[in-house]
Amino acid sequence: MTTTRQTISVIGLGYVGLPTAATFASRGLQVIGVDIREDAVARIRSGEAHFIEPDLDIVLRAVVTSGNLRATTVPEAADAFLIAVPTPIRDDRSADLGAVRAALASIAPVLKRGDLVIIESTCPVGSTQKAAEQLRSLRPDLSFPDTAPECSDVLLAYSPERILPGQTLRELIDNPRTYGGLDRRSAVAARDLYAAFATGPNRLTTAPAAELSKLVENAYRDVNVAFANELSLVCDAFGLDVWSVIRLANLHPRVNILSPGAGVGGHCIPVDPWFIHEALPNHTPLIRAAREVNDNKPHFLADRIATIASRFREPTIALLGLAYKPNVDDLRESPALHIANALAERQAGRLMIVEPHIRELPASLRGRNDVVLSSLGEAVASADIVGILVAHDRFRGLNAGTVASKIVVDAAGLLANAAEAA
Ligand SMILES: NC(=O)c1ccc[n+]([C@@H]2O[C@H](COP(=O)([O-])OP(=O)(O)OC[C@H]3O[C@@H](n4cnc5c(N)ncnc54)[C@H](O)[C@@H]3O)[C@@H](O)[C@H]2O)c1
Known part of the structure; x- marks a missing residue:
């Protein structure tokens, strides 16, 4: 089954987020790309990537010109949100999830019933569960799959990225993908969304198993x-x-x-x-x-x-x-x-x-x-x-x-x- 979600927002337009946004847009979906870097957003609006990736500029120019991809610095309402922000380590080698938390905080005001949130950033085990807790604290009016499995207002999944820079556009389509849901409904929804372009083998699993498998x-x-x-x-x-x-x-x-x-x-x-x-x-x-x-x-x-x-x-x-x-x-x-x-x-x-x-x-x-x-x-x-x-x-x-x-x-x-x- 393919997705019924027509508007997708990709939060973080770097090596992972921008090719993903452009590929979704090239399949006819309406994509809102969000990045806090104004220079990157300005460059993308002119149809150019702010880093080198073979063939990305060709796809990007086409989807920006057609209006299927629009870049902005402030999140807007969408049917699905993909989070692809950096997850570095600090000097003491502890995980720095500040950008993921900031991205979740930025989408919380525009989340609505029926939305799907997918974290793509590489994260420590338990991060998707923590994302549910953070979103619940910001949006107590909505339910999330950890406390309302199979019947929540918002779906939440983790789907790690495996692309090899230099071959991103091909690998996005061909690579096997794992969809780790906080419940099964979320995993299925994530798979259905990516079915817009991902033709490689896929597996449904839990969020912690998907998080650990990437690490x-x-x-x-x-x-x-x-x-x-x-x-x-x-x-x-x-x-x-x-x-x-x-x-x-x-x-x-x-x-x-x-x-x-x-x-x-x-x-x-x-x-x-x-x-x-x-x-x-x-x-x-x-x-x-x-x-x-x-x-x-x-x-x-x-x-x-x-x-x-x-x-x-x-x-x-x-x-x-x-x-x-x-x-x-x-x-x-x-x-x-x-x-x-x-x-x-x-x-x-x-x-x-x-x-x-x-x-x-x-x-x-x-x-x-x-x-x-x-x-x-x-x-x-x-x-x-x-x-x-x-x-x-x-x-x-x-x-x-x-x-x-x-x-x-x-x-x-x-x-x-x-x-x-x-
Ligand atoms: N680059 C890869 O090959 C690769 C492969 C697999 C997984 N990953 C993982 O994917 C994630 C993203 O990696 P990347 O290489 O694309 O990083 P990147 O630094 O190239 O891009 C991240 C983008 O997110 C933006 N950003 C930061 N905070 C934001 C916020 N709150 N809201 C909106 N935008 C924000 C940054 O300005 C930047 O443009 C990381 O967790 C990384 O480990 C990367």
């Missing part, structure tokens, strides 16, 4: 990448090439070691495992250790590059990549940025940063005369040391020959993998 997915990735990153340190100490060792080990039919890198970055994987650890610290030593191994990798690489640089009188260091992963412009929690910041702070040398997906350096590196944003060719030609931090496709032309006279620290395995492919 577990990212903790699983984190633990497995941590194993690869720990191996990179082991191989380094043995003087062995980690990429070759992993390729050999992966010949075993039941071994599949992931790739090491500069660390683990982005908005999700370095953050979400802490939501489990915060709730159950005594049960999660492995999750905590993985976080620490991955967080330590950029320090290790910055130390390595600084040590090499200290052998030169006036070292020039090319750092290839600042984004948290290949082929995106997203610098959030980026290990590469962490390495660049650490080297700049230590005044390790002249830094030539190559990041083809950004137009200016981030604030932490801007305005210094020892740090420049550079082209690949210029940086590699000028550098004594080349740190390959992100395996962007645009760096694929590099090979052992192009950097033959340089000292190379290849955290991304670009050269090793190029050599293997040749």
Whole structure:
């Protein structure tokens, strides 16, 4: 069954919310996109995204022009509300749900009987239940599914997002989705709403099971990448090439070691495992250790590059990549940025940063005369040391020959993998 809800409001128009809003609008629904950032709203109104995502601008322009997507800073009445605001951690690694609470508070005045609220933001277990309590305190005239299961005025579900930035539009449609309701009616309503475009397999479950499953997915990735990153340190100490060792080990039919890198970055994987650890610290030593191994990798690489640089009188260091992963412009929690910041702070040398997906350096590196944003060719030609931090496709032309006279620290395995492919 598909939804009878015709007007949808998406609260938070970032990497998740904006493509979701645009996709709903492209299927003929009326979408009201809400964001507190006036600059983002203004940009969206002109049919442009405020971040890079392949093909998003094409869809966005079409749905803004047709009037199916309208962006605003203040929530309005709608039949369904999707909440896709940030859920970061604080410095003490506790979950900061301030934006979710603010988003719920902002929709409470316009909620009406029959509405559906879906939280998409990655949240600690129990957050959907707390959302019901918050909405009830703001709207005592309405009932919610936790205290009125299968007969509440407002439906409330949790549906985590799994998109891979860079492939968001395709993955929104194809990925399997989980709908966790505070009651079954809510889960079914959430599934019916997404049926407007989501064609992948789906599962109905409870809100806490959906919340935990999302956290577990990212903790699983984190633990497995941590194993690869720990191996990179082991191989380094043995003087062995980690990429070759992993390729050999992966010949075993039941071994599949992931790739090491500069660390683990982005908005999700370095953050979400802490939501489990915060709730159950005594049960999660492995999750905590993985976080620490991955967080330590950029320090290790910055130390390595600084040590090499200290052998030169006036070292020039090319750092290839600042984004948290290949082929995106997203610098959030980026290990590469962490390495660049650490080297700049230590005044390790002249830094030539190559990041083809950004137009200016981030604030932490801007305005210094020892740090420049550079082209690949210029940086590699000028550098004594080349740190390959992100395996962007645009760096694929590099090979052992192009950097033959340089000292190379290849955290991304670009050269090793190029050599293997040749
Ligand atoms: N980016 C991803 O690939 C990804 C994947 C899966 C899950 N998630 C989760 O989805 C959620 C959103 O992530 P994102 O990457 O889209 O974040 P984002 O920072 O790109 O976008 C969030 C948007 O919400 C806006 N916002 C903040 N508070 C608001 C409020 N009270 N009302 C309206 N708008 C508000 C911000 O201005 C911002 O534009 C997070 O919980 C994240 O962990 C993200």
